[in-house]
Amino acid sequence: xxxxxxxxxxxxxxxxxxxxxxxxxxxxxxxxxxxxxxxxxxxxxxxxxxxxxxxxxxxxxxxxxxxxxxxxxxxxxxxxxxxxxxxxxxxxxxxxxxxxxxxxxxxxxxxxxxxxxxxxxxxxxxxxxxxxxxxxxxxxxxxxxxxxxxxxxxxxxxxxxxxxxxxxxxxxxxxxxxxxxxxxxxxxxxxxxxxxxxxxxxxxxxxxxxxxxxxxxxxxxxxxxxxxxxxxxxxxxxxxxxxxxxxxxxxxxxxxxxxxxxxxxxxxxxxxxxxxxxxxxxxxxxxxxxxxxxxxxxxxxxxxxxxxxxxxxxxxxxxxxxxxxxxxxxxxxxxxxxxxxxxxxxxxxxxxxxxxxxxxxxxxxxxxxxxxxxxxxxxxxxxxxxxxxxxxxxxxxxxxxx
Ligand SMILES: [Zn+2]
Numbered sequence: 001x002x003x004x005x006x007x008x009x010x011x012x013x014x015x016x017x018x019x020x021x022x023x024x025x026x027x028x029x030x031x032x033x034x035x036x037x038x039x040x041x042x043x044x045x046x047x048x049x050x051x052x053x054x055x056x057x058x059x060x061x062x063x064x065x066x067x068x069x070x071x072x073x074x075x076x077x078x079x080x081x082x083x084x085x086x087x088x089x090x091x092x093x094x095x096x097x098x099x100x101x102x103x104x105x106x107x108x109x110x111x112x113x114x115x116x117x118x119x120x121x122x123x124x125x126x127x128x129x130x131x132x133x134x135x136x137x138x139x140x141x142x143x144x145x146x147x148x149x150x151x152x153x154x155x156x157x158x159x160x161x162x163x164x165x166x167x168x169x170x171x172x173x174x175x176x177x178x179x180x181x182x183x184x185x186x187x188x189x190x191x192x193x194x195x196x197x198x199x200x201x202x203x204x205x206x207x208x209x210x211x212x213x214x215x216x217x218x219x220x221x222x223x224x225x226x227x228x229x230x231x232x233x234x235x236x237x238x239x240x241x242x243x244x245x246x247x248x249x250x251x252x253x254x255x256x257x258x259x260x261x262x263x264x265x266x267x268x269x270x271x272x273x274x275x276x277x278x279x280x281x282x283x284x285x286x287x288x289x290x291x292x293x294x295x296x297x298x299x300x301x302x303x304x305x306x307x308x309x310x311x312x313x314x315x316x317x318x319x320x321x322x323x324x325x326x327x328x329x330x331x332x333x334x335x336x337x338x339x340x341x342x343x344x345x346x347x348x349x350x351x352x353x354x355x356x357x358x359x360x361x362x363x364x365x366x367x368x369x370x371x372x373x374x375x376x377x378x379x380x381x382x383x384x385x386x387x388x389x390x391x392x393x394x395x396x397x398x399x400x401x402x
Pocket of ligand 1: 215216219265268269310318
């Protein structure tokens with residue numbers, strides 16, 4: 001039997017996560033990213049030319065890197081690399097997946113004499129064998145791909161460079177502070193007019209969808225500005241109720257510098273803050289009866305909800321991912337992760353959950369139920385359910401004793 005061989009189209013970058021060196025490997029044909037430790041990457045490297053048999057790997061690893069590792073461990077790692085689709089597909093693997101003998105034989109033939117056709121066939125098979133996402137998970141985030149935003153992002157490149165320049169960030173922060181001052185000064189009027197605007201839910205929903213698309217485009221633009229590739233933008237329905245949008249910026253793993261990766265994670269919120277501030281200025285100067293004023297109010301409402309959810313450190317959303325990048329720790333939410341930054345995260349979470357969420361929820365409950373009765377109560381329950389879901393799950397596990 002021929003030795004296993006690493007795929008030739010893989011892309012790799014080195015990163016430091018949780019204080020250790022890891023390797024992020026991209027499988028371009030499947031748009032997948034995997035994180036490998038030093039040992040797994042050393043095995044993958046040793047399989048690069050397909051000349052080292054699994055049985056010879058311990059000796060080879062010892063010769064190349066001075067690593068002592070058992071054959072059993074090496075076998076496990078090779079199995080794992082194959083499961084991640086990082087190794088070339090062999091006729092035996094195709095057979096194990098139940099492919100026809102003719103196709104398996106063709107795969108073996110192409111592998112030796114026609115690399116281009118072999119790579120195409122391999123990609124087709126790997127896509128076909130990709131495990132199905134469970135129905136419950138799909139229902140939680142029902143996605144519909146709209147288009148590849150590459151050409152739009154290329155045209156918007158100058159805007160991206162301007163938007164993410166330090167000076168623009170400072171100006172945006174100043175305008176946002178000014179807008180906050182306006183909202184605090186005019187709080188009573190804002191509350192009254194927001195209620196009137198919400199009485200037209202269709203306009204509000206349409207504006208919210210545009211705001212969400214711009215939020216996602218912000219992530220895409222930041223990723224593109226720093227050299228990442230973005231090929232997937234679309235809309236989705238969260239928990240079968242909340243319309244939202246998505247932009248696949250997984251390529252941010254390949255962007256150098258944790259600050260830049262944090263900016264990609266926060267770019268959607270940054271766009272939200274800009275829209276929120278501009279809408280506040282418009283609302284302040286325009287007459288209340290104008291359609292533009294109602295749109296501005298809908299923008300203020302939609303961006304506020306988006307910021308409230310995305311900056312919740314309990315939810316695996318933008319704020320959480322940015323924090324992970326900044327502190328260089330993965331899975332901050334897991335109990336077994338420790339360190340100074342993790343303590344800071346827990347403090348922030350406690351503050352957010354103990355003070356900010358109850359205050360916001362109380363205000364929202366009074367406003368929605370007081371103004372819209374039953375419909376307002378339903379809207380409140382949906383929002384509370386989404387923003388407090390992790391707490392609910394934790395409480396459920398505690399009650400069930402698991
Ligand atoms: Zn976002």
